[in-house]
Amino acid sequence: MKKTNNRDLRLAVVGHVDHGKSTILGRLLADTHSLPDGKLEFVKMTCRRNSKPFEYAFLLDALKDEQAQGITIDAARIFFNTKKRKYTIMDAPGHIEFLKNMVTGASNADAAFLVIDAEEGIKENSKRHGYLLSMLGIKQVTIVINKMDLVDYSEKVFKKIKKGYGEFLKEINIKPLSYLPVSGIEGDNIAKTSRNMKWYKGKTLLKTLDEFNSPDLPINKPLRIPVQDIYKFTKDGDNRRIIAGRIESGKIKSGDSIIFLPSGKKTIIKTIEYFNGNKNNKDIASNSTGFTIEEQIYVKRGQIAVKIDEKKPFVSTVFKANIFWLGKNPIKQGNEYDIKLGTAKVRAIIKKINKVIDASTLSKQKKRMIERNDTAEVIFELKNEIAFDTIDEISETARFVIIDGYEICGGGIIIESIKDKNEKIRKKVLLRDEKWITSDISQKERAVNYNQKSQLILITGKKGSGRKLLARDLEKDLFNKGKYVYYMGMGNVLYGVDSDIKVPSNMNKREEHIRRLAEIAYLMMDSGIILIVTALELNKNDINLIKTITETDNIVSIWTGKTISTDIVPDIQFKNIDKATIESIKNVLKEKNLMFDPE
């Protein structure tokens, strides 16, 4: 294989409907003799059958109903070679209704042609597509001014559009590589330099195409591997536990110290795994890799593996983002969606709509909701913390999609991480994890040995609701079943560990009390124990804090009593405590798969 033959580039062609994207492409394919014989014959035959004159655009609009309507509904992939390299061209639709298809077509492009009709001038989607290209992260854009034959190849018209569109692009911080006058129908400046526009001294479309750069891979940026899955295929005696994911940026080799965020668990890369590939124990950005680790720590999909000695991503529950919305139902403040960033999926609330921008005019609007095809600046608040970057640092882990129900309905780029309440504590926890002295016995080995998963059972409620009694009964029941279990009341901590901060009825120290309680819980859970804790009237913040510190999903919260007096949303509520209570707690633990299955 010759090297030059294996370079390739993905190009998107965008612009307003009927401005001639498909015609330009059809002409390019025909003039470079790139069409499979069958295709041209097929399209010409179909035209004859339907008594229609042949058009270059039909080459691309291979679908029946598309030809009937004369517009591109979906982005079509076209494969095309020049002497220099291979191309995959995405012909994106220009019709406003098919904006989501335009986004699909353009999102993975390395470069783009934005087509404007010389006669019709700049239209709504000329601007909207320009703005979306910038949000999608496409940096190489050439503006192609088409249908020059209809304006008598006038330099004046060309210059006027160039000036108008240039002003628009300046506002959104895009600098196009060039402006290029063509006629798709007549073939001017497509594959050959036009004789009709002697005033134009630039390159042809074909030449421009060949001079786009293949973008550099982010190999020299900090490592980011969103964990996609953990494999343990035991078939045929395979004992490897492989962590799989795509390297979004950076590089890895065996022996690298890494941590997983947001959990903060650290380890060392043991081997890089391959099937029928090279075994040099290294890998780089854009590869779908797999590796084994030294310690058998708990890792799950959605976490990001990063290097200990490199710049780390943000971990938070709040961020500011620019989004574009393709959903049928508008976004209002307070709406809830799922967002997917890397491999993490998390519930998110629209905390605030800062501004809504009409993408076609770029005018800020005083709208309070974000409608279909709008773009906006929004503050998101997540139900659980995730790791992410901002768009100016590492774009691959700063992009997310918004899911409404079952559908992807929008996308966004994070422009700023906003500190949430637990920011300071999270920093302490990260340092704790980094300095943690690991045992040679893994969590899993302990779980197998004790036949239990370590976990935290939080029993809370109002004074006199029977918390302590329930905790003692539960402890005894589990103990008698052979479980390693320990009951710890808040009182066990207040006058010992907390004696330096224990001031009667001083609620200002509440956070510190909870932090210490959670740190003790973390230690005890690390030892493999089932820990039962009772505390008075815990609220949502307390629970979030405990989750941040203990870094586990193995927490069950129980509220005792008829009325819930805080904003907590407990896993279980017992209005009355009776003989059946303990059984139902155990059932919940079983349902959550926390009880007896060590894996």
Next chain:
Amino acid sequence: MDRLKKLENHSVFILRESYSRFKNLCMLWSIGKDSTVMLWLARKAFFGHVPFPLVHIDTHFKIKEMITYRDALVKKWHLDLIYGQNTKALKNKHTFPDNNTSRLECCRVLKTEALTNTLNGNWPRYRFNHKSQKYEKDINKEPYTGVIVGVRSDEEGSRSKERYFSPRDKNADWNVEDQPPEFWNQFKTDFAPGTHVRIHPLLDWTELDIWEYIKYENISVVPLYFDNGKKKRYRSLGCWPCTKPVDSDAKDLSDIIKELKTGKFTNIAERSGRDQDKEDGGGLEELRKNGYM
């Protein structure tokens, strides 16, 4: 970056995403070069394993060597293979080779209908038992909710509009006009009950990419693709009554690649040997809407 490496890594990502997101997942294996490359990519993705069943629709009119090759590979790689068939249509001779239907109708009955009913579990599935070395009726009748298919977008017009993750409704219909957006490596992996998703890891590959990759990885393919000594070979495989060999003396992978790059096939469509494509302009798209691969 090397194009093949890029394609391989992207396909592996899609396969892993499918395995992570879909509980009832299967891969369609037509025995042809494309789905065999896809099978190889699954072994890449899962480090030598293929952690889901392969489904083959046996029209009964496949070229004999294809079935021999299929069963040999199933044994060699310990694959979990399931096949389905339209036994009723075959019994009633409602087929093109029996002179009772058009080519497209035959495709609809033996492929599309058999596929739909094998995937949803309405018709019997036959699973290879590696202990008894025989195909046995499968007791599992659960519908597959994720189906991995090896279509390439350069094959013909309608395939160039496909998504990597393409939802199908309860009747396995494909709504071309209203497909979900796909960007930044995020796909539609959430779906309403009763619907299923077709997954297309090979969408970005061309015919030439496939052959170059087969050579690079040294993957074994059905010998029908090579000159049989009579200066004839198959470029695309299917049922014998509708698939014609092409004139070619390409004896090995290097010959095929050379032929595609510079030889007489550079500008001739791959499926030109498939007679059903010629019956009706846009016929394939009609079939695809109904679940044809």
